[in-house]
Amino acid sequence: MLAGCASGSVDEQATAGPETGASGSGAVSPLDGELTVFAAASLGNAFDELAARFEHLHPSLDVLPITYDGSSVLATQLIEGARADVFASADEKNLDRVAEEGLVDGEPEIFATNVLEIAVAPGNPLGIDGLDDLADDAAPAPIVIVCAPAVPCGAAATTLFGEAGVQVTPASEEQNVTAVLTKVRAGEADAGLVYVTDIAAAGDEVEGVAIDGADAAVNRYPIAALAGAPNPEAAAAFAEFVTSPDGAAILESFGFGAP
Numbered sequence: 001m002l003a004g005c006a007s008g009s010v011d012e013q014a015t016a017g018p019e020t021g022a023s024g025s026g027a028v029s030p031l032d033g034e035l036t037v038f039a040a041a042s043l044g045n046a047f048d049e050l051a052a053r054f055e056h057l058h059p060s061l062d063v064l065p066i067t068y069d070g071s072s073v074l075a076t077q078l079i080e081g082a083r084a085d086v087f088a089s090a091d092e093k094n095l096d097r098v099a100e101e102g103l104v105d106g107e108p109e110i111f112a113t114n115v116l117e118i119a120v121a122p123g124n125p126l127g128i129d130g131l132d133d134l135a136d137d138a139a140p141a142p143i144v145i146v147c148a149p150a151v152p153c154g155a156a157a158t159t160l161f162g163e164a165g166v167q168v169t170p171a172s173e174e175q176n177v178t179a180v181l182t183k184v185r186a187g188e189a190d191a192g193l194v195y196v197t198d199i200a201a202a203g204d205e206v207e208g209v210a211i212d213g214a215d216a217a218v219n220r221y222p223i224a225a226l227a228g229a230p231n232p233e234a235a236a237a238f239a240e241f242v243t244s245p246d247g248a249a250i251l252e253s254f255g256f257g258a259p
Helices: 002-012 014-019 041-057 071-079 092-100 152-164 177-185 196-205 232-242 245-253
Strands: 033-035 037-040 061-063 067-069 086-088 104-114 116-120 144-147 172-174 191-195 207-209 219-226
Touching: 033 232, 037 041, 037 071, 041 061, 041 067, 041 177, 041 196, 041 232, 041 245, 067 071, 071 086, 071 092, 086 232, 092 104, 092 152, 092 219, 104 232, 104 245, 116 152, 116 177, 116 196, 144 152, 144 177, 152 191, 152 219, 172 177, 177 191, 177 196, 191 196, 196 207, 219 232, 232 245
Parallel strands: 033 061, 037 067, 037 086, 144 172, 144 191
Antiparallel strands: 086 219, 104 219, 116 191, 116 207
């Protein structure tokens, strides 16, 4: 439902067309060619919408299908030589890794925040109310899936378990949040820790259980144009658009918090 509402915003704002720039004012710059974006898996629906809107503003530019994965995976790919114009991470740590290699052009900017929830099957058949119900000594002991600790959603889960004093042995640790949600959807897990935005995007396929103290592990999302970007003008403009009021409104429509 959120995705449908957000995609409608492209049509509703279409009247702005070529008279609106990346930041919502001024004339459109003559951007063309292709734009390659690497983005955290949790940004999927929101960044698809942002890309569609950006292409509408710049008809001569082709935003290639965005590469989504765990932020740590994407950072490693960039450090090992993958070519991209923009990197949007689900945490500052992994973008800092890329910056330390001299691969970032300018200063990264925080554009959104997110927190975790517990994803369960519709109707919450095990009656899971919080992290305590995921503990190894819970009865019945649920099958729990989390992200790997190197991935931002996994690091946040580790922090929350520690804050709650709960010992959880996950059945698996996935390389991105999409994989966690997929296993809960498929019934391969009773519960998984994912972002509130992922649960919202899943509609009635899963149910979300709020986590007391989730604010102890807020993920801050930075974005940066990359040094040596194949299309540096488009890279800078897209990063500016994501952090603009128009970009913020789209991100908010998908459940992301303000920076």
